[in-house]
Amino acid sequence: MSTTRTQGDVKMGANLVPGGVTFRLWAPSAQNVYVLTGAQLQAAEQSGFQPGPDSAMFSLGDGSWSAYVAGLGEGTPYRFWVKGTGSTGLKRDPRARELGTAPAYPVCDCIIRDVARFPWHDEDFRAPAFNDLILYQLHIGTYYAVDPQGQDKRRTIGKFLDLLDRIEYLSDLGINGVQFMPVQEYPSETSRGYNGLDLYSPEIDYQVEDRQELLRYLNKANGLLAACGKPPLTPDQLSAGQDQLKCVVDLFHLKGIAVLFDLVFNHAGPGFNDQCFKFLDRQQYGDDNRSLYFTDQTWVGGNIFAYWNQDVRQFLIDNVKQCVEEYHIDGVRYDEVTVIDANGGGRFCQDVSSTARAEKPQAIQIAEYWGGDRAAAIRSAPGGLGFDAAWSDKVRLGIRTAVQQAGGGYDASVDMRALLGCLYRPDGFDAAWRAVNMLEDHDVVFAGRDLRMARLADTTDARSWFARSRARLAMGLLMAAPGIPQIFMGQEILEDKQWSDDINFHADLLIWWDGLGVDAVMKDYHSFCRDVIHLRATLRGLRGDSMNAWVTNEQDRVIAIHRWINLVGEDVLFVANLQETNRYGYRVGFPSGGRWREIFNSDFYDGFPNPQVVGNDGSIVVEGGEGWNGMPASAAITLPANGFVVFCR
Structure with missing residues (x-):
């Protein structure tokens, strides 16, 4: 199949159009760009390979290259071949909607996907008002997964579809919003998700490939759909990785639960590989300022994005739009916005928050921002970054400190004035709901860091009366405080272990779900959490300003x-x-x-x-x-x- 020139405005990435597919790639310093499919793609990894002229893309004069290929369709693998001033070779599409598994990552193919192939059922869903939100943060790979016999299988990494087993549980708990830790493709075997390299593609390890295993999940999905009076899915409608994630979002919506994604725009990597989007136009290696999407500034081992570049900013903004439009999400948590702002990304923050708000006003924009002026995150432009809400550590530090002090016993000094002060909204926040409060989160109680509440409440015995009563009190204060309350996975069953994404070395830190069946303390605490969450949801006064x-x-x-x-x-x-x-x-x-x-x-x-x-x-x-x-x-x-x-x- 040969490429031809495109006509009119062409969207970035690979997109189905009548009769075939258009491709467009931003690679301003490339000398030539080719799109490879079929036999040429299969031969591209062989030594001495050179693409034929029938696969050439055409420069649009704005730094991007495009081509139309007739006859291509849904599910077709592809990659780009880029000839630059520093190197020549294969590159994955930074906007690929899905990645293939044969060949395996990182030399994997990109997959053309039809954005309309999944049959959504959530047309009647309306996300809760921002002040009504009660959020639950979870990590898909370690949260919950059982095999057909009901045995824990998280040591092989949980899947998107494993969440189907927890939708009714979370609905019963009373939360009305789930915040997934990052779901985009990351290069390492296990990860918290904050080192993503393929921002438009769902994580491969979270997808179900085996056809027989997929049928088991299909039965679960169709059972939940039937309970909601909705038509069933077919195996093909659940076969693509993007559709497995969409199915989960769809079913959460049918149970009245909003879904928030955690997007990482402060950096990408580490774990860069030759076919990723670093040095995408293949300039000479050595200076990361020539890497196209990045600067030479680093954060947690990865490279910070080049926010000064309009095309980089648009790439990230379009990623938010993709999540809203194609995955129907109801909000975004933006990771470490402090780093973005400190590295010239203040204008980008304003642009991304305003664009997302225009796209879907009812989707909440939450910033993780730890700058000196915390209210800058939620102030409107030009004086602020323009997000709707921001994470706050005020309630967390105040309540955890009081609980820790109370652990000193009857005669211990507890700074009640400090506890009192932490309950009031942060300085400069014009509405209570603009602060997202939590006692535990993925950073705070990660392995080697702070204790989970049960252990903090009694360091000698996390099941003692002291531990369980102080943990109840802390949760009660969280639900009574102004702001959006958020709980971390396992917190609702008094999980006392820290957590880790590394199931190879820290499988002992996985949530002990079996405790709900055998541990009376965990069962009681779960009942308490369910009722105090319902109390928050029922009493309007607790959700006001x-x-x-x-x-x-x-x-x-x-x-x-x-x-x-x-x-x-x-x-x-x-x-x-x-x-x-x-x-x-x-x-x-x-x-x-x-x-x-x-x-x-x-x-x-x-x-x-x-x-x-x-x-x-x-x-x-x-x-x-x-x-x-x-x-x-x-x-x-x-x-x-x-x-x-x-x-x-």
Whole structure:
């Protein structure tokens, strides 16, 4: 098949058009570019290979090359052959929608994919409002995977489709958003995903290749679709890697759960190989400033993108658009935006956030930004980077510090004022939901770093009463605090081990899901998390902007949080006791008098259901004429040790 010149505006990458496929590659310093398919592609790895003129691409005069090949279609393998001033050889398409597995990575082919081949069922899905989000962060390769006999198979790396076994579990948990750690192709055998090299292609190791194994997953998918009243998929509709990821997103949507991708635009690599997009136009090696997409500046072993270059910026922006348009995602977490901003990428941040917002306004743009002026991440251009929300460490540091201090025992000093201060929105944040709060995340509790909450709460015994009660209290504070709460995989079952993506050397750190069946403490904590998450989702006051919090007495270790919605009400009062003893007749201020219902008590989940719960028998009568803690009314209440109670009208 021979190439011919393209007509009109041609999209970058490989795209199906009537009668064939158009190809376009940005390679401004290349001397010649060819697109190889069929017999030429099979021969390209042989010594002395030279592409024929019938595979030549044509310069468009703007630094890019294009060609049309008639007769090509869905599933066709291809690669580019680039002749440059420094070298000549094969290159993968940086915008390839999928990579092949024979030959194996990194000398693999790119696969032409029809973006419309997957039959979506999510037309009625609407993502939650930003202030209603409750997020769950997970790593696909290590999260959950079982074989046909129900045995754990994560030591062979979990797949996209293994998430089908956890969709109903996560729906029952009550979260309404999942944030996948990076799903794009990375060069190493195992990875957290932050060293990607093929940003438009789903990770090969997360895909199911075996046809018989795929049928097992197909049955799972069709069972979930049938339960939602949707038509089944065919084997062909689930055979492509891109469609396996789309199927997962589709089914999460059918269960009312938004999906966020984690995109890494601060660097690529390490693990670069000759056929990747570094030195794509094959200039002379030696100076990474000639590598086309990158500068000579590095971050965590990889190269930082050349944000000064409009074509590089557009490549990254188009990647976000691809995720929104082709994968129907509902938001993006942008990894380490601090690095982007510090390396000349402030304008890029403004462009990518505004473009994504124009593409899908209801898709939340979340920045991981640790600069001195944290609010710069969420301020509008020109003074800020323009993202909707940003990760915040304020709540995490405050609550974890208080829990750690309380671990010193009854007489230990706990800085309650610092705990109080961490609950208020960060400086410069004009709305509570703009801060994404968590107690654990993929960085904090990674192997060799900080302890998971259960172990932090009691370093000697992660199953003790001290550990489980303090962990419940910490989770309660997270759900009561203004902002978007996010939990990390396994946190909801009181997993006490740190985590690692390296299943070869750290298989002992995989989440112990079997504990839900045999460990009463894990089962109880899971019940607690499910109910406190549902509490957050049910009470509008907990999801609004308004908060007034106070420490009744620093030595008593009691803190109260009043949440409400301005001009509406929906008042909620959360009262926590960080001391190891129960408190009876403890006076606390209330926003108004009358009967208040005790709708949640963390002590109920210790030995769930706890037959001897320390609480207020379901309600109290608040004295309207007796102010306390700066509030117009008050009541003497009972507080469980290392616990909290929640009241509403």
